[in-house]
Amino acid sequence: MSARTALAAAPRPAAGALSRGLLVALALAVAVDLGSLLAGAELGHLIAKPLLLPLLAAYAATRGAPRLLLAALLLGWAGDVLLLSDADGAFLAGMGAFAAGHGCYLVLFGRRRTSVPLGIVYTGVLLGTVVLLWPDLPAELRIPVAGYSFLLAATAYRSSALGLAAGAGGALFLLSDTLIATGLAGWPRPPAPDFWIMATYVAAQCLLTAGALKAEYGERRTTD
Structure with missing residues (x-):
C-alpha cells in the first residue's frame, strides 16, 4: 500500500465520530x-426492523466498505421490508432480494482459499436439510427454498475465507434462515422463534460486515 493510499484509508476524526454514532x-x-x-x-418490530440494515450499511460506508458489501446489506434491507408484508408474492420477492x-x-469473497473439510460439512448440512424439509414444505416453495438454500450454504462456507468473524456470520445466517424454513415446513421450533431468527440474522450481518472490513483494511479500520 502506498503512503497516499494509506492516508486515504485512515479514518478521519469526524468520520470516526459518525461511525460511533x-x-x-x-x-x-x-x-x-x-x-x-x-x-x-408488533409495532416496535415494524418500526425497528427496517432501520437495522440501513444503519449497518451507513456505518460500513463510513469505514470505506466495498460496494459489494453495501449492495449485499441493502439487498438484505429490501428483503427485510418485503418480509414484513402479507401481500401475495412478498415472501418470494424477499427471498429473491436475499438471494441477490x-x-x-x-x-x-472472491477466490480466497477455504477449508475443504468445512465445505464437505456444509454440503452435508445443505443436502440433509433440503431432503428432510422437502416433504413438509408447501409445493410452490420447494424449488425456491432449495435454490436459496444452495446460495445460503455457499455463503456460509465461503465466508470463512475472510476469517473467523465472517465465518461465524455465515454460519449464523444459515441458522437463522433454517429456523424460517422449519416454520414453513410446520416443524417444532424453539420458544419465541422470531426473536431467535432476528437475533441470529442481525449478528450474522454484523459479523459479515466486520469480517469484510477487516479483510479489506485490517483491524484498525473496523475499530477506530
Whole structure:
C-alpha cells in the first residue's frame, strides 16, 4: 500500500465520530426490535426492523466498505421490508432480494482459499436439510427454498475465507434462515422463534460486515 493510499484509508476524526454514532443507533434499533419481539409488541418490530440494515450499511460506508458489501446489506434491507408484508408474492420477492445479496457476498469473497473439510460439512448440512424439509414444505416453495438454500450454504462456507468473524456470520445466517424454513415446513421450533431468527440474522450481518472490513483494511479500520 502506498503512503497516499494509506492516508486515504485512515479514518478521519469526524468520520470516526459518525461511525460511533451510527453504531450506537444500530445498537438501540436492535434492542428495540429484539425487545419488541420478546414482548409481542408488533409495532416496535415494524418500526425497528427496517432501520437495522440501513444503519449497518451507513456505518460500513463510513469505514470505506466495498460496494459489494453495501449492495449485499441493502439487498438484505429490501428483503427485510418485503418480509414484513402479507401481500401475495412478498415472501418470494424477499427471498429473491436475499438471494441477490448472497450473490454479492459470494463475489466479494472472491477466490480466497477455504477449508475443504468445512465445505464437505456444509454440503452435508445443505443436502440433509433440503431432503428432510422437502416433504413438509408447501409445493410452490420447494424449488425456491432449495435454490436459496444452495446460495445460503455457499455463503456460509465461503465466508470463512475472510476469517473467523465472517465465518461465524455465515454460519449464523444459515441458522437463522433454517429456523424460517422449519416454520414453513410446520416443524417444532424453539420458544419465541422470531426473536431467535432476528437475533441470529442481525449478528450474522454484523459479523459479515466486520469480517469484510477487516479483510479489506485490517483491524484498525473496523475499530477506530
